[in-house]
Amino acid sequence: MSMLLEIRRLSVALPAGSEREFAVQDVSIAVPRGQTVCVVGESGSGKSVTANAVMRLLQKNVLRVADGEIFFEGRDLLKLDAAAMRTLRRLAHGYDFPGAHDCAESGHDGGGSDR
Numbered sequence: 001m002s003m004l005l006e007i008r009r010l011s012v013a014l015p016a017g018s019e020r021e022f023a024v025q026d027v028s029i030a031v032p033r034g035q036t037v038c039v040v041g042e043s044g045s046g047k048s049v050t051a052n053a054v055m056r057l058l059q060k061n062v063l064r065v066a067d068g069e070i071f072f073e074g075r076d077l078l079k080l081d082a083a084a085m086r087t088l089r090r091l092a093h094g095y096d097f098p099g100a101h102d103c104a105e106s107g108h109d110g111g112g113s114d115r
């Protein structure tokens with residue numbers, strides 16, 4: 001079955017000196033087209049960080065994708081340029097994320113996420 005979304009062996013690093021090296025380590029999730037996948041886990045287990053990594057909305061200079069790949073409709077999201085990523089977010093959600101214009105890639109240095 002073709003996958004709509006595939007997260008392959010994703011690791012997201014925390015800043016140096018944090019109590020742990022990774023916020024998310026070696027996570028793989030496949031979402032088949034037309035299906036819903038629920039991610040369940042205790043508070044702090046990395047659900048939001050994983051989702052934000054998919055949307056490329058990790059807090060800039062704090063959280064960093066250290067390893068892994070994320071494919072959406074066959075496209076490697078971690079390699080898309082910022083404009084293509086913004087278009088994809090709008091298509092996926094029907095709106096632009098709050099603060100998404102206040103970022104380095106849109107020409108402002110808002111210190112926001114790696115958008």
Ligand SMILES: Nc1ncnc2c1ncn2[C@@H]1O[C@H](COP(=O)(O)OP(=O)(O)OP(=O)(O)O)[C@@H](O)[C@H]1O
Nearest residue numbers: 014023041042043044045046047048049050059062
């Ligand atoms: N901006 C950040 N700076 C430093 N650490 C962070 C940041 N965001 C998340 N973390 C850390 O990453 C880990 C995963 O957090 P995350 O928010 O993804 O958990 P969660 O599963 O969504 O929890 P909850 O169920 O409470 O929403 C936690 O240890 C958290 O402290």
Ligand SMILES: [Mg+2]
Nearest residue numbers: 044047048049
């Ligand atoms: Mg959360």
